[in-house]
Amino acid sequence: QVQLQESGPGLVKPSETLSLTCAVSGYSISSGYYWGWIRQPPGKGLEWIGSIYHSGSTYYNPSLKSRVTISVDTSKNQFSLKLSSVTAADTAVYYCARGGLFNAFDIWGQGTMVTVSS
Amino acid sequence: DIQMTQSPSTLSASVGDRVTITCRASQSISSWLAWYQQKPGKAPKLLIYKASSLESGVPSRFSGSGSGTEFTLTISSLQPDDFATYYCQQYNSYFLTFGGGTKVEIK
Numbered sequence: 001q002v003q004l005q006e007s008g009p010g011l012v013k014p015s016e017t018l019s020l021t022c023a024v025s026g027y028s029i030s031s032g033y034y035w036g037w038i039r040q041p042p043g044k045g046l047e048w049i050g051s052i053y054h055s056g057s058t059y060y061n062p063s064l065k066s067r068v069t070i071s072v073d074t075s076k077n078q079f080s081l082k083l084s085s086v087t088a089a090d091t092a093v094y095y096c097a098r099g100g101l102f103n104a105f106d107i108w109g110q111g112t113m114v115t116v117s118s
Numbered sequence: 119d120i121q122m123t124q125s126p127s128t129l130s131a132s133v134g135d136r137v138t139i140t141c142r143a144s145q146s147i148s149s150w151l152a153w154y155q156q157k158p159g160k161a162p163k164l165l166i167y168k169a170s171s172l173e174s175g176v177p178s179r180f181s182g183s184g185s186g187t188e189f190t191l192t193i194s195s196l197q198p199d200d201f202a203t204y205y206c207q208q209y210n211s212y213f214l215t216f217g218g219g220t221k222v223e224i225k
Contacts, residue, residue, distance in 0.1 A: 036214075046154075046162065046205055048214040059212045062119070095161055101212055104152035106173065108161035 002026040004096050004109035011115050012090075018083040018114055022096030023076075029054050030074040034100025037070060037081045039092040040111075047092075051100030052079055059101070086116045120144055120208050124217035130225040137193040139220045141206035146186045150210035153182055153191045156219075157202045165204075166191065196222070 008020035022035070029035065036051035050060035052070045060068045064083070072079040083090060093113050099105035121144040131137050141151065149169040154162035164173045166182035169189055179194045193200055201224055206217040 045219045046207075046216040048207075048216065051214070062213060097161075100209070100214070102150060102209060104164055104167035104207070104209060105154075105162070106164045106167070108163070111161050 002098065002107050004098065004107060006094060006096050006109045006112040008112060008114070010113055011117065012086055013118050014087055014116055015085055018081070018086050018090060018094075018116075020081045020094055020096075020112065020114070021078050022080070022109055023078045024098075025077070027098075028074075029072060029077050029079065033098050034103050035072070035079045036097050036100050036105065038095045038097060038105070039090075040095070041089075041092045049081065049083075049094075053100070088116050090114070091116045119213045120147060120211055120215055122206055122208055122215050122217040124204075124206055124220050126220060127218065128221045128223060130223045131196050132225045133196055133198060135196045135225075137196050137200075137222060139191045139204055139206075139222075141184075141189045141191070141217050143187045143189075143208055147208040147210035149185045150208055151182075151184070151189050152207045152209065153180075154205045154207065155200075155202045156205065162205060193222075 003025045005023045034051045037049040052058045067084045069082040093111040095111045096109045097105040098107040123142045151169045153166040156162040170182045203221045
């Protein structure tokens with residue numbers, strides 16, 4: 001079955017760049033679908049960060065757009081998130097998931113906690 | 119952006135109760151609405167997509183209805199495993215948005 005797994009540093013310093021990767025198994029990203037990132041601050045709700053199509057076209061949450069880059073590496077069957085100039089407000093559990101425009105998020109990674117602190 | 123408003127934010131219910139959660143969109147999203155269930159420390163799980171389609175493997179006591187701007191998630195007979203937080207999400211526009219969540223607690 002399709003599985004997603006996030007990886008990356010659990011601690012990032014303020015003003016630095018948060019980098020996460022989502023490895024996909026059981027499905028080839030190049031076959032289709034949108035792939036996205038969603039985050040959840042401690043004790044709060046879900047916030048969509050952005051999504052990427054298998055072809056590489058991207059769209060982002062306007063409130064984060066200036067700081068976000070999502071890319072796809074079909075050779076490694078993974079996609080990545082970079083969030084620059086982080087602050088404590090970016091502390092959250094970050095999830096990768098399959099889904100986006102006209103596609104619900106049907107498969108999720110387990111999530112990875114990222115703390116922004118010096 | 120399309121704002122999604124869920125009500126209530128918290129709901130207390132007993133096993134066997136019929137439970138209804140409402141989600142309103144600030145503009146029409148046709149039927150591009152999903153419902154998720156999230157338990158503490160776990161990733162959200164898709165329950166309903168396209169407003170009323172049951173995701174494979176999800177118990178039939180869960181159902182969704184609505185279109186346009188008004189949507190509901192109904193649990194016909196609440197089970198112990200259903201105590202969780204539920205989120206709606208629209209995927210009609212490029213700016214995807216979630217509702218604030220409804221926590222279903224034990225009465």
